[in-house]
Amino acid sequence: DTGVSQDPRHKITKRGQNVTFRCDPISEHNRLYWYRQTLGQGPEFLTYFQNEAQLEKSRLLSDRFSAERPKGSFSTLEIQRTEQGDSAMYLCASSLSVGTNYGYTFGSGTRLTVV
């Protein structure tokens, strides 16, 4: 396990369809984050898990978005009834809670295009 894996790398979907993305963090990392990055912008925080508990959700995360991290391992991010505004890169990151060491590792992201 050498990094954070995200699947799929690219997803094209029609407006109104549901999509699900998967993130496999570094195995010993207990913290997992989802971010969204639109073209020309910095990533924006969506949600945070510590182990299996979802501890914070951004106001960006509308009720069409849901995230899970069963058993504190991999995580999924689902978007229901996709809209064109959901087109973005969805990034997953993981880190280990060690004091205040914020050593993040990001995955390569899933690029979503809603047509």
Place this chain on the structure above:
Amino acid sequence: QQQVKQSPQSLIVQKGGISIINCAYENTAFDYFPWYQQFPGKGPALLIAIRPDVSEKKEGRFTISFNKSAKQFSLHIMDSQPGDSATYFCAAVDGSSNTGKLIFGQGTTLQVKP
């Protein structure tokens, strides 16, 4: 509300020159300031980071300068190389929160000309 402001938006530097990217913040609870490098199609990768009790940190050709009173910090890339051409993001973490979430600047696209 932009909590971390980054400038310039884009930067062109000749090979061997110095690239300087600046960031400013307002929230005094921020206690960790990393810089990330991102290549097209890839996720951000940590380059270098600093805490507010230190005014400067150097790792190879990369240096962070930190001015706590001005609430500003900057990335200096010495002897810039074409392989440094990428998008750079400053970020900050709010130490008063337990989440460790990153708040990113808008990014700077760096092009190093050979």
